[in-house]
Amino acid sequence: MIVSIHSFRGGTGKSNTTANIAAQMAAAGYRVGVVDADIQSPGLHVLFGMDESDMGWTLNDFLWQKCGFEDVAHDVTARLGAAVKGQVHLVPSSIDPGDIARILREGYDVAMLSDGLTDFVKTRQLDVLLIDTHPGLNGDTLLSIALSDQLLIVLRPDQQDYQGTKVTVHVARQLEVPGLQLLVNKLPEGLDVGTIRDKVEAAYDCEVAAVIPHNDEMMLYGSQGIFSLTHPEHEISRCYAELAAKILEAKRR
């Protein structure tokens, strides 16, 4: 199953959410692939403890046909910060500004990316493939959404996100993505989870997979690692575990 994790705007905690979902799925024993498709502003690799020197070939190199998809995938299970039963394989994007400018300027072969992702799933025997997209609705993002079996849209509870998410939901439905879920993230203290869930589900006519409260501790932890694995008893970690379960449940449906 391919799951795209998307948001209309940046700063919603999308990458952090992707990393924690992947970690929780691996903890549940699944083999998970993660693709950093946010080619314009990549950063997912940091959460898995990788820096530029660890990356080697990147997704950009594959799209320029410098290497095969197998060459750009890294098994980061040992970097998760805690032992898990499953596995996590990461495909990072290049953080080199020249590479980023080139891919934006020249674009890439859509069919090749879809074939590469398929090979990735096949060769690594993945149960789930998570695609961390670039915020907004540009061509690359639309492609990721189009390829997905499941789309998880991350939004914060403010009017701008509400409006932008509505556009995204419209577009996703036009692309006939089989599964669509929402994640309300960084809910401010004082707002009731259940109330917000009901209101959002009513506004979008769409399942809300999770409402995750804002948490200062996690914010301070930043990109040091996978919070839900290093703080397994934390309330936020339980939210991520439930979210991962909800996504897997959607896959089974």
Next chain:
Amino acid sequence: MTLHARIAWLVSALVTVAVLISAAILMWTSRQALLQEALDEAEIIARLLARSAAFAAEVPGEVEGAIGDQMVVEATAIAHLVAIAEKAGMPPDAISSHLGEVVNHSVLDEVWVTDAKGHAYLRTNRNTDFTFSPDPAVQPQAHVFYPLLTGDKQVVIQDARVREVDNHIFKYAAVAGIDQPRIVQVGYRAEFFNSLKEQVGLKRFVGDLIADQSVLAIHVLGAGGSTLAFSAVPGLDVASEFDSERRDVIKTAIASGQTVSRISGNVLQVVVPMAERLGGTISAITVFLPAQHVNETLLRDLRFTLLIAVVVVLIGLLASVVLARYVSRSVEQVSAAAQAVEEGRYQPGGLDRVSVHNDEVGRLARVFEGMARQVAAREQRLKSLLVEHRIVIDEAEAAREAAVITSTDHFRRLRGEADKLRQRMRERQRGA
């Protein structure tokens, strides 16, 4: 357990422990003071006894010396009288008869007057014919007077001693003759010296000290380990008073040179070492004092102390309850306020009565009150935000923006291929 109960228990426990420790220290110091008093008393008795005994030891010797000097006067007078009588031609029997008269009417018991060869031809004891010899083997006691005949000595005074011939105690003094070489000796039956020693000696003092029963027994140990004097009140088990433990106490005192005491039952044994007393003749004096009054005083003090302790503990318990109530009341009010905040029913100003206190709890209450106000204001603000939180979506605008995207050729192509792409991926996977 509530704070009130905890403070009350803690203060009560502290008061009880403090009182018990104070009482124990008081009892111990009281016991030590009583024992020290008894020790001082025993030491005074022992030193007084030693000093008195030293004085008494000198008296018989001085008395005997004075008597000896008097006997020399008497012997000299007799020497002159004998010389005059013989010059006047008085026969020896008449002279002896006159000497007998002198003996019969004075404290003198014997008079012996010899010729130049030492034969006592003039004497009051007519039945004994006696001649002085210079040989100690022949006359162990009398030979010391022989030098009076040779002119080597003019006066000889002999210490009182038991006479060989009849075991009577006699003292003799003699002078050389006036008219010719001769010994003029007078004898005095000195049984009096023994009674004098007994009347003014160590045993007499020991007996007198026991008489009023303020001292149970006194034992004076000589330097050689022998008992010089011992006296005890009637009924005291003398044998048990000198068991091995008590003898060990005496040895310890002598070895250390320090006064040592031991209390056993109702008897306090105090041993005062006397190495320097009486020229080293007394080794130690042991005084046995009744310890009954020490024990009784201790028991009385113990009862009194326990009574005071119980009273103080009761006052302490009462005070701890009052103190706990005073201290905990403010804290309980703050605690109740915290619970009210937790349950969302706290009313600002609820701690005004505690806040006015100028102490730590008062400061805590003021800070808490401030924080509670902030929390209440924040909760109120959040509640209003929640009430105001609306999801306002401009559906037309959203549809318009979506249409901008979905109306492009790229999107139409993508939508047309999307399903194919997904289908292709599934087939490719199945192809694996």
